[in-house]
Structure formats: structure tokens, C-alpha cells
Amino acid sequence: MNSGDLPPSRPLLVVDDDRKLCGLIRDYLAPRGWQVDMRHTGPEGLEAASTGDYEAVLLDVMMPGMDGFEVLRELRKTSTIPVLMLTAMGEEADRIVGLELGADDYLPKTFSSRELLARLRAVTRRSVRSGEAADAGKEWSAGDLTLNEETHLVTLDGGNLELTALEFAILASLLKAKGRVKSREALLEEVSDRRFDVFDRSIDVHVSQLRRKLGDDPKQPRFIHTIRGVGYKLKEPA
Template sequence: MNPRDLPQARPLLVVDDDRKLCGLIRDYLAPHGWQVDMRHTGTEGLEAARSGKFEAVLLDVMMPGMDGFEVLRELRKSSTVPVLMLTAMGEEADRIVGLELGADDYLPKTFSSRELLARLRAVTRRSVSPPAGDDAIAKDLVAGELVLNEGCHVATLAGEALELTALEFAILATLLKSKGRVKTRESLLEEVSDRRFDVFDRSIDVHVSQLRRKLGDDPKQPRFIHTIRGVGYKLMDEGAGS
């Protein structure tokens, strides 16, 4: 086979001070089409992540000096690259903080290799625009001044571009496609991250909270995203009520 016919490896940045773990991740992902670049300090990781060369970033929370939270906080000022956080087992607080800072998803440090691959595929699938051509010409999804086009991977509010992470974009698209109808937390999580809902999993609620902040939506008097208590969420046209 001509080397030029082989699929190009997908660039992934792993930021973790555990060099052995980084090596294990690299060795596992390489046969699955990932080219892993490693950084072992938060400062070096942030600089590399800002380069725009990577499809995703796998970011450890606990690092000496600049920790993963600070890296993510600074990164989100200029980049929406998908970020998968590595958290200590059972540390729900770490997961929530990471999601609130703009992480797309998280993995406990006890992750299996299959789970890592599945989560990577999920967060990157949502961030890749379709190829040019007729299939890329998607119909706008509209709710009042909110407009989203999946083909161009662009969302605007009153003509201003919204800086959304891949998962936020996917959640908003899913809600817009079901405008006026309730989407359960279970269905939202399964559709946007390809994993099952756990009753203790607050990730969807955190992502929706971040979406509301970016939409300028007051949860007590929402213009767009309405909470259906105990069930999930419903998106309405601005001013349409619940």
C-alpha cells in the first residue's frame, strides 16, 4: 500500500506529569490512528494546546505548579479545542469544576483503554465539520435570534458568534432539533457523548448551565432553555414561554 493512501494520524496532546502513564496512553492509541504528543508540566501543556495543532487535549488535574484547572481556564480564553480531563477516582468536585471551566468530558484515572478511546472519539466527532459539498449545506436551526448551522459548525446570537465547546454545540443542536419538546438528561448525554446516563452524573446540567451563561439566559426566566424539573430540558423560541 502506498503510504500516502494511509489515513493521517490524528494529533492528540496529553498533559500529565506521570511519564509512565503518558507512554502507556501513547502506545495504546498509536495503532488506533492517534499521534500522541506529550507535555509534563501545565505551562508547557498550555503553550502546546494554544498552538491549534491538536484535535483534542487529554489533561490531568493534579500537576505540580500550574495544575490542570488553571491550564484549562487559560486555554478557554482563546481555544475551543475538545478537552478531556483526567480526575482522581471518586473526586466529583474535580469533575464539576473541570466542566464548569469548559472541559468537554472527564475520565477517572482508573479508566480502561477502551473507555479512553470511546470518549476521545465522542468529543472529537462533535468538533469536526463535515467535508465540503452538498452534504455540508445544512439548514439553519433557528430559535428567535439564536441560529445554529451544523454544516458550518457555527452558532450565533443576534448576529454575534458564540464561542462554544464541541459538547456545548452538540447539546444546543440537539435541543434546537427538538425545539418545543422535552429532551431528558439521559437522551442528551447518550446523544452527545455516547455514554450512558448515571443518576449521579451532573455533566449535562453543568454543560447546560454554561450554555445558558453564554446565551445570557436566566434560568429563573429563561429565553431559550427551560428546565423541566425531574426530567430534562426544552428549548423554546425567545419569548415563547414554557
């Protein structure tokens, strides 16, 4: 095993009705430290993802009956497990819908094996970071919004917020830079280990979801302000 490969026995759930593709993914990832479970229908995938102890879920959009969007919508009611969506090549609408429903990242169905491994590393690394005491005891706040890196708790007006690992990472980055602008490029590279593309709207979608959970009106935001043509800035609420 190369030094850059992942440690053994990391459980991954693959939900896709293409059995041949599932087998290829398993055969590639198994020697690289992943224990791959496969489900081939939406209901089976949802049950496994909801009850199993997986580090991530690789979820296809196009499945008969219950598609990947429905699975993700139901899963996000109870779980913040990292989800990587498989989308048809060039279907930007599928990517945007998946991100809006709470997917952490996406891959077109023409992905290379190396890209798959890189994306899996990125989404699971975010999840591990968010669950660890990265800066033990560090707490960041703006008004009634508080983020604690040790407990991975985010509270607003005294109530807990349920954020995905990526949303937590974006909020932490903005809180630490409170009052300073974070460019879209910097945010994307910091939280997803992916280079910025001018056509990539993923950061905007994730910020939009984060705003929704914060109850932030983008036209009159309390916390996250858009700096047109640049990025975002988190400010102390008035």
C-alpha cells in the first residue's frame, strides 16, 4: 500500500442500480482500504445508509422507483453522513439539486478512479475534522450564533443547528475570518480540496443552504453578506 492510500476497513456504501459499475468501484477501492457495501435500489440504499455505520455514501441519481434525490432527501432528515452524488455527464441541474438537498459533493458518471478516490478522501476528511477537537475548546461567535470546534456544536438563539460537515467547515471558515472577505476560490479550495472553476456553483449552493438554516435573508442578511464578484463575508449582526 502506498503511503498516500487510505487505512484499511473504511466502510463505504455504494447505491447504484448499475451492478457492473458497483463491482468496478468495489474492485478498485478494496485494495486501497475501503470495505464497499452495495445496494441496487433506492429503498435498500436508504435503509442501509440510515442504519449502517458508514464513513460515506456514493449515491447515484438515476435509479428506477426511488431515485437518488428522494433517498438523499429522506436521509438528510436523520443523518449528516457525507454523500457523494453520481450525476449524468453535463447535467448541471442534477448537481445543483443534489447540493441543495444536502449532498457534500458530486461526480459525473465519467469519473476516473483517481478522481473518485480523491473526492472520497476530501469528504471523509472534512467529516473527521469536524468531529475532532481541531482547536480544542475553540469557540467562535457572532451575535447569538456560536460554533464550537471541540463539540462540533452550532447554536443560534439558544437552539442547536444541524449542519453537514461541509456546511460546518464553511461556517467555521467565515467565522474565523469575521469581518474579512473570503473569496469563492479560497472557500472552495479550503473546504473541498477542489480547484475553483468559474462555472462551479457548488459554493454558492452550500452558502445558500447555510443561510437557510441560519434564517438569513440574502437581501438583508444578519450574518453572511455577499460581496459581489468576490465572495462572502460574515459580519457581527446589528
